Amino acid sequence: MTSSNRWLVLAIVSSALFLIVIDMTVLYTALPSLTHDLKASATEKLWIVNAYALVAAALLPGLGALGDRLGHKRIFIAGLTVFGVASLAAAFSPTPAFLIASRALLAVGAAMMMPATLSLIRLTFTDEKERSFAIGIWAAVASGGAAFGPVVGGLLLEHCWWGSVFLINVPVVIIALLAGSLMLPTRPGNAQHPWDFIGSVQVMVGLVGLTYAIKEVSTRNPSWLIAGLALLVGVIAMTIFVHRQLRSTAPLIDFSLFANPRFSAGVATALVAAGSLIGVELVFSQRLQLVLGHSPLQAGLLILPIPLAAFVAGPLTGLALPRIGAMRVLWCSLLVSGVALAAYLLSYQRDAWLWLLAMAGMGFGIGAAMTAASSVIMLSAPEDRAGMAASVEEVSYELGGALGIAILGSLMSALYTNALVLPPGIAAEASDSLDEALLIAEQLNGAEASQLTQLAGAAFDQAFIGVIGTAAVLLLVVAGGIWHRTHKAV
Numbered sequence: 001m002t003s004s005n006r007w008l009v010l011a012i013v014s015s016a017l018f019l020i021v022i023d024m025t026v027l028y029t030a031l032p033s034l035t036h037d038l039k040a041s042a043t044e045k046l047w048i049v050n051a052y053a054l055v056a057a058a059l060l061p062g063l064g065a066l067g068d069r070l071g072h073k074r075i076f077i078a079g080l081t082v083f084g085v086a087s088l089a090a091a092f093s094p095t096p097a098f099l100i101a102s103r104a105l106l107a108v109g110a111a112m113m114m115p116a117t118l119s120l121i122r123l124t125f126t127d128e129k130e131r132s133f134a135i136g137i138w139a140a141v142a143s144g145g146a147a148f149g150p151v152v153g154g155l156l157l158e159h160c161w162w163g164s165v166f167l168i169n170v171p172v173v174i175i176a177l178l179a180g181s182l183m184l185p186t187r188p189g190n191a192q193h194p195w196d197f198i199g200s201v202q203v204m205v206g207l208v209g210l211t212y213a214i215k216e217v218s219t220r221n222p223s224w225l226i227a228g229l230a231l232l233v234g235v236i237a238m239t240i241f242v243h244r245q246l247r248s249t250a251p252l253i254d255f256s257l258f259a260n261p262r263f264s265a266g267v268a269t270a271l272v273a274a275g276s277l278i279g280v281e282l283v284f285s286q287r288l289q290l291v292l293g294h295s296p297l298q299a300g301l302l303i304l305p306i307p308l309a310a311f312v313a314g315p316l317t318g319l320a321l322p323r324i325g326a327m328r329v330l331w332c333s334l335l336v337s338g339v340a341l342a343a344y345l346l347s348y349q350r351d352a353w354l355w356l357l358a359m360a361g362m363g364f365g366i367g368a369a370m371t372a373a374s375s376v377i378m379l380s381a382p383e384d385r386a387g388m389a390a391s392v393e394e395v396s397y398e399l400g401g402a403l404g405i406a407i408l409g410s411l412m413s414a415l416y417t418n419a420l421v422l423p424p425g426i427a428a429e430a431s432d433s434l435d436e437a438l439l440i441a442e443q444l445n446g447a448e449a450s451q452l453t454q455l456a457g458a459a460f461d462q463a464f465i466g467v468i469g470t471a472a473v474l475l476l477v478v479a480g481g482i483w484h485r486t487h488k489a490v
Helices: 003-025 031-038 042-070 072-091 096-124 128-157 169-183 197-217 224-247 255-259 261-291 296-303 305-324 326-347 352-378 383-419 434-441 446-489
Strands: none
Touching: 003 042, 003 072, 003 096, 003 128, 003 169, 003 261, 031 042, 031 096, 031 261, 031 434, 042 072, 042 096, 042 197, 042 383, 042 434, 072 096, 072 169, 096 128, 096 352, 096 383, 128 261, 128 296, 128 305, 128 352, 197 224, 197 383, 224 255, 255 261, 261 296, 261 326, 261 352, 261 383, 261 434, 261 446, 296 305, 296 352, 305 326, 305 352, 326 352, 326 446, 352 383, 383 446, 434 446
């Protein structure tokens, strides 16, 4: 393949990847608007956000293997088509339930495309230095695109309704379909490669069960019976899935790879980096709009340092990896992100340039961490299992994002509910979320509305501090663990 064609392939798969990852976070600045218009509850709001990452994480292992079987170009083109149709459905959703279902269908298309993007890069770039740089570009799009979501959402919402954050996908899908059909290399898959549909169902049931249990515990009046049953179902399904994979001659996820310290460190880094990025952006964008009163566009612009720094970090890290070493980059980048979040907590009520600088530091660390993690994971598997390696890598990001939303989002809800003491006569639903408190405030007289708004905003800020602090500690702990493992190995 000529040099120009190689870079065109990278451009095509990167544009599709940008759509995939941006849909994880583009709703953040749109959440207040759609929550208000669709009258979504706190639980429905979390499922609207989380259905995408959760379904994608569950389907990625199976669809990565299916790409190895049928050919990655075919799966990529089919995924683009599904993604375009689901985008139209999501844009015109009349109810929260319909939007959740549309987001799940979006995830099906995303899960079909994601393993193909990285597999096509690996199969197209045979030179090690070019491949490292291409993976750096891929990781920059993955991390920067997810971080860029609120900015794009803010720009669109300045002039359009919330459905525009999905409708914008359609023209990009059409262009990518035309270019991909003509330019992407057609390589036959291995027809003998098995596809474990049952395993895909098992992991989806497991992830949904565990996530449902986390969300149920964080509600105002949790049902411990329902939470316990969901937890039990999730644990049983995941246990069966793991045992099935260990016995399989062609597993969806080859758990023997986790015996390699480099591979397991890469997966841990991807999980924590994605979870911290997605979870922090979720609560950060909500605070900017609901507490500080910024418009969606203003909120998106204030988040901009994160994606810009991540975009810069990806290619730079890809170039530096051969010289510095991937393991060193893993723990150093997580350390930078954790310290940056701690610095944000110390500065978020001071001059804006101080906390904007801290957020840029977090973005740079996350971008570097994702690049190093992608390289380590992808180069730990043989070429004929490129789809499996890519799916593991992307499951790490999607699952990290889903867990970031589930754990940090649920922690936010629990801390908010615990911190808010409602005045007499105010509906208890106000303690479910700040969105619901503001909806209730719209129906009150001036003095009562002002009091509820102030109390709810103060409770949200307390919860916000707890969430950011938790993310910072998690990044620092994992950085220390990887450093210790690297130092011990040396």
